[in-house]
Amino acid sequence: MTQEASVVGKRVPRLDARAKVTGKAVFGFDFKLPGMLYAGLLLSEHAHARIVALDTAGAEGLAGVKAVVTAADLLEGRGKIPGVFGPTDRWLLARGKVRFVGEPVAAVVAESEELAFEAVRQIRVKYDPLPILLDPEEAMREEAPWIAEVPIGASASGYKGSARNVCAYARLRNGDVEAGFREADLIHEDEYETSMVHQGYIEPTVAVARAEADGGLTVWTNTQIPFFLRGSIAQLFALPLTRVRVIVTHCGGGFGGKAGAQWAAIACLLARKAQRPVRLALTREEELTSTFPRHPTRYRLKMGMKRDGTITALQARCLQDTGGYAGEFGPPQASKINLLMSAPYRTDNVDLEAFTVLTNKTDCGAMRAPLAPQTFFALESHIDAVAEKLGMDPLDLRLKNAREKGEMHPTGQVLGDLGLKDALRAAGKAIGWGREVKPNRGLGLAVGIWYTGATLGASAYVKLNEDGTVGLIVGGSDTGSGAVFGGLPLIVAEELGVEPIEVFVEQCDTALSPWDSGSVSSRTTYSLGNAVIAACRDARQQLLALGARRLGFPEEQLELRGKTVRVTAEPDRAVPLAALALSALVSGGQVLGRGTYVATKPAFDPGRWEGLAISTTLIDPAAAVHAVEVEVDPASGRVKLLRYVAAQDVGRAINPVGVEGQIEGAVSAGIGQALFEEIVLDGEGRVLNPSLLDYRLPSTMDLPRVEVLLVEGHLGGGPYGAKGVGEPSGVPPPAAIANAIARATGVRVKKLPLSPENVWRALSERRGP
Amino acid sequence: MKYRVRVRVNGEEHEVQAEPRLTLATLLRDRLGLLGTKWGCGTGDCGACTVILDGRPVTSCMVLALSADGREVTTIEGLARDGKLHPVQEAFVEHGAVQCGYCTPAAILVAKALLDENPSPSEAEVRQAMAGVLCRCTGYSKIIDAVLAAASAGR
Numbered sequence: 001m002t003q004e005a006s007v008v009g010k011r012v013p014r015l016d017a018r019a020k021v022t023g024k025a026v027f028g029f030d031f032k033l034p035g036m037l038y039a040g041l042l043l044s045e046h047a048h049a050r051i052v053a054l055d056t057a058g059a060e061g062l063a064g065v066k067a068v069v070t071a072a073d074l075l076e077g078r079g080k081i082p083g084v085f086g087p088t089d090r091w092l093l094a095r096g097k098v099r100f101v102g103e104p105v106a107a108v109v110a111e112s113e114e115l116a117f118e119a120v121r122q123i124r125v126k127y128d129p130l131p132i133l134l135d136p137e138e139a140m141r142e143e144a145p146w147i148a149e150v151p152i153g154a155s156a157s158g159y160k161g162s163a164r165n166v167c168a169y170a171r172l173r174n175g176d177v178e179a180g181f182r183e184a185d186l187i188h189e190d191e192y193e194t195s196m197v198h199q200g201y202i203e204p205t206v207a208v209a210r211a212e213a214d215g216g217l218t219v220w221t222n223t224q225i226p227f228f229l230r231g232s233i234a235q236l237f238a239l240p241l242t243r244v245r246v247i248v249t250h251c252g253g254g255f256g257g258k259a260g261a262q263w264a265a266i267a268c269l270l271a272r273k274a275q276r277p278v279r280l281a282l283t284r285e286e287e288l289t290s291t292f293p294r295h296p297t298r299y300r301l302k303m304g305m306k307r308d309g310t311i312t313a314l315q316a317r318c319l320q321d322t323g324g325y326a327g328e329f330g331p332p333q334a335s336k337i338n339l340l341m342s343a344p345y346r347t348d349n350v351d352l353e354a355f356t357v358l359t360n361k362t363d364c365g366a367m368r369a370p371l372a373p374q375t376f377f378a379l380e381s382h383i384d385a386v387a388e389k390l391g392m393d394p395l396d397l398r399l400k401n402a403r404e405k406g407e408m409h410p411t412g413q414v415l416g417d418l419g420l421k422d423a424l425r426a427a428g429k430a431i432g433w434g435r436e437v438k439p440n441r442g443l444g445l446a447v448g449i450w451y452t453g454a455t456l457g458a459s460a461y462v463k464l465n466e467d468g469t470v471g472l473i474v475g476g477s478d479t480g481s482g483a484v485f486g487g488l489p490l491i492v493a494e495e496l497g498v499e500p501i502e503v504f505v506e507q508c509d510t511a512l513s514p515w516d517s518g519s520v521s522s523r524t525t526y527s528l529g530n531a532v533i534a535a536c537r538d539a540r541q542q543l544l545a546l547g548a549r550r551l552g553f554p555e556e557q558l559e560l561r562g563k564t565v566r567v568t569a570e571p572d573r574a575v576p577l578a579a580l581a582l583s584a585l586v587s588g589g590q591v592l593g594r595g596t597y598v599a600t601k602p603a604f605d606p607g608r609w610e611g612l613a614i615s616t617t618l619i620d621p622a623a624a625v626h627a628v629e630v631e632v633d634p635a636s637g638r639v640k641l642l643r644y645v646a647a648q649d650v651g652r653a654i655n656p657v658g659v660e661g662q663i664e665g666a667v668s669a670g671i672g673q674a675l676f677e678e679i680v681l682d683g684e685g686r687v688l689n690p691s692l693l694d695y696r697l698p699s700t701m702d703l704p705r706v707e708v709l710l711v712e713g714h715l716g717g718g719p720y721g722a723k724g725v726g727e728p729s730g731v732p733p734p735a736a737i738a739n740a741i742a743r744a745t746g747v748r749v750k751k752l753p754l755s756p757e758n759v760w761r762a763l764s765e766r767r768g769p
Numbered sequence: 770m771k772y773r774v775r776v777r778v779n780g781e782e783h784e785v786q787a788e789p790r791l792t793l794a795t796l797l798r799d800r801l802g803l804l805g806t807k808w809g810c811g812t813g814d815c816g817a818c819t820v821i822l823d824g825r826p827v828t829s830c831m832v833l834a835l836s837a838d839g840r841e842v843t844t845i846e847g848l849a850r851d852g853k854l855h856p857v858q859e860a861f862v863e864h865g866a867v868q869c870g871y872c873t874p875a876a877i878l879v880a881k882a883l884l885d886e887n888p889s890p891s892e893a894e895v896r897q898a899m900a901g902v903l904c905r906c907t908g909y910s911k912i913i914d915a916v917l918a919a920a921s922a923g924r
Contacts, residue, residue, distance in 0.1 A: 023805020480869025
């Protein structure tokens with residue numbers, strides 16, 4: 001951009017807001033087709049058992065039931081849910097055994113949802129229970145029951161131990177930790193634990209599938225990953241990609257939980273058998289038992305430090321409890337733990353190990369910054385504890401060690417412009433770090449680092465309509481974030497000199513849209529935005545050429561402004577885009593811009609990694625630093641959030657309202673994870689709280705105002721210097737609050753959630769009997 | 770066994786044959802095609818299905834259609850007049866209070882019901898009134914901004 005931004009950075013309402021405030025936006029849950037049937041699911045009641053017999057006759061015999069499917073209906077040689085690296089270990093419907101309570105075993109479709117649920121109750125399953133493993137440490141023992149019963153990937157990923165339930169392993173090593181510990185004046189070692197939490201989107205997962213006359217499949221669904229979903233369905237049903245079509249509806253929240261193929265694929269299986277459109281909508285109970293929540297984790301950290309605050313060594317061992325299956329989201333996430341833990345603070349000596357462990361619990365998945373709030377709960381609690389031991393201020397200790405642009409991360413990557421120090425200073429200043437607080441109150445702060453999944457690429461087209469308005473053709477999924485409906489139109493407006501309202505954009509239809517990698521990894525505004533800029537600049541060139549001929553001025557003297565091409569020095573000499581677009585249709589061809597973007601993975605040293613090292617670099621790392629003032633009631637353990645500051649290193653805020661909204665939302669989910677969310681299981685592996693009454697999402701009464709500080713200027717490679725914004729602020733809340741509690745009470749709670757019970761227990765232990 | 774239910778929705782009379790266990794939410798969505806009333810849990814916990822029944826917000830998934838007989842319902846579709854948005858709807862658009870939009874109809878209706886009764890609420894009163902609508906996207910700040918803005922625009 002050669003001139004100051006005219007639209008980018010302004011507070012502009014998103015284009016889908018009107019449809020949403022009037023109730024006209026069609027969400028997945030609202031989508032209907034004529035003749036549509038309704039699906040019901042039979043889920044396992046056992047956490048670990050062999051399926052001895054499965055009798056669906058009772059369901060099939062019910063009037064109004066049109067199809068019943070089990071693993072027997074899966075295609076020969078197919079039927080394992082595809083993952084990014086090939087088929088995963090999980091069957092679309094359980095085959096032979098079940099590995100967690102809630103695993104889908106069969107599905108039915110009927111004329112009504114009520115009938116479908118009744119039909120499910122008529123299916124007879126005989127199970128032979130097997131020993132249940134609910135604890136990842138137990139699962140690591142050599143003599144633990146073998147959940148997978150076949151070796152799956154661990155040995156291939158370099159794991160040399162004897163725990164058969166380890167399904168992936170990743171280790172990052174640099175320097176010499178033993179030497180680092182010998183050098184240290186102080187060594188601190190401790191353990192931390194986080195629990196299973198759900199994405200908590202308010203709209204349930206829905207897929208409406210239709211079998212086409214040519215054997216193909218069309219799916220309307222509230223997915224985050226239309227193209228990957230298309231690929232998975234094509235794989236499962238042995239179809240070419242041209243025969244599978246995924247159309248994205250409005251989505252009432254995803255947060256990583258609508259990024260799998262499971263449910264759409266089951267809908268497709270039913271649709272093919274019934275030869276009528278099928279709607280599969282999860283109940284809230286099914287969402288909380290059978291979907292893909294955030295991994296519970298256990299960390300053991302050991303940090304060596306010199307008296308002056310220099311970190312001499314960092315050693316960690318993490319158990320990533322991935323549930324009954326490695327699935328689509330288990331093993332590929334393990335290396336994130338190591339990558340992130342070694343990101344914020346300068347130390348050359350690291351030895352970080354992550355083990356992905358199977359247990360008989362829900363197959364865990366991806367949730368807003370996967371493995372990050374867990375990792376930083378451990379790291380940030382630890383560094384606060386070390387600061388206390390050292391007698392050093394925790395903010396000063398962090399500032400002293402905070403990495404900056406140009407420093408080398410232990411993975412061997414030279415870091416880009418990380419705004420960690422600025423974010424630390426901004427958050428500290430805003431909360432009034434160092435001020436006196438009343439009794440039972442405390443200030444805490446914590447850092448989170450996330451990155452942008454910019455190697456997940458995108459393409460885009462822009463077309464000029466004959467009235468000068470612009471059609472933007474992309475494969476993006478908005479998922480509610482506003483990246484598609486709020487961010488992209490601003491970019492088009494900026495590049496082509498039109499108003500955002502004059503840009504039409506719709507979400508992905510895989511048959512008609514160019515590739516997009518999905519609403520994941522905070523990369524939509526970034527990658528798709530960059531592709532849109534490229535497409536606009538292509539269209540811009542064409543418009544400038546047309547304008548030059550029309551106006552009789554060379555292109556270099558022209559600009560796109562106010563829906564015209566005009567002479568920069570003489571703005572009255574202008575020709576409307578409409579005139580150029582219209583005449584182009586009859587001579588030369590429609591003005592159509594094309595753009596594409598995919599980032600190159602930064603250079604790093606693979607030799608520092610062992611095992612399944614997939615997340616090995618940080619593109620445009622973004623820092624989120626949160627500072628919080630809490631008040632703890634020692635009698636009840638209840639924690640009140642008095643003030644909450646969230647500083648985030650955003651590069652450049654394209655749509656500040658949207659960016660703030662994303663930060664505020666990420667904070668709210670982080671606070672939920674910190675204070676009260678937890679999927680609770682009984683001794684048989686059954687979820688005890690599969691409802692929104694007992695799985696408590698934060699309400700208006702639970703959340704403070706968040707003071708959002710947009711730290712700009714540490715530019716990323718996204719549009720106009722942007723970095724990914726959706727996830728970073730989901731990372732610090734648990735640690736920030738835990739640190740504040742520690743400073744308020746003198747007691748550190750090392751297990752999430754920081755519920756009144758857990759806080760009270762920790763306080764009681766300190767008080768003694 | 771079905772029963773006749775006569776209900777006035779957004780000013781229009783409707784007559785429906787309803788089974789006893791038909792909920793108001795299902796009547797509105799499936800029988801009357803008013804999909805603006807959302808469904809999030811079916812057990813009255815999330816508030817996404819909120820409508821205004823005789824002036825008061827209710828979770829329609831927990832209201833039997835039969836008990837709406839002879840009564841007046843306002844759904845999100847009933848707010849805009851002749852293409853002009855209600856001030857609360859306008860405020861939601863202007864203040865970035867809409868992200869995924871799934872809780873939005875419920876939030877708007879609860880806010881409207883609040884302002885109809887209390888035109889100048891404090892932030893605490895807004896939070897109290899809206900505690901029954903769960904939002905996972907916004908953290909509520911901009912929703913509250915929008916409601917307070919709509920309140921002062923009305924003064």
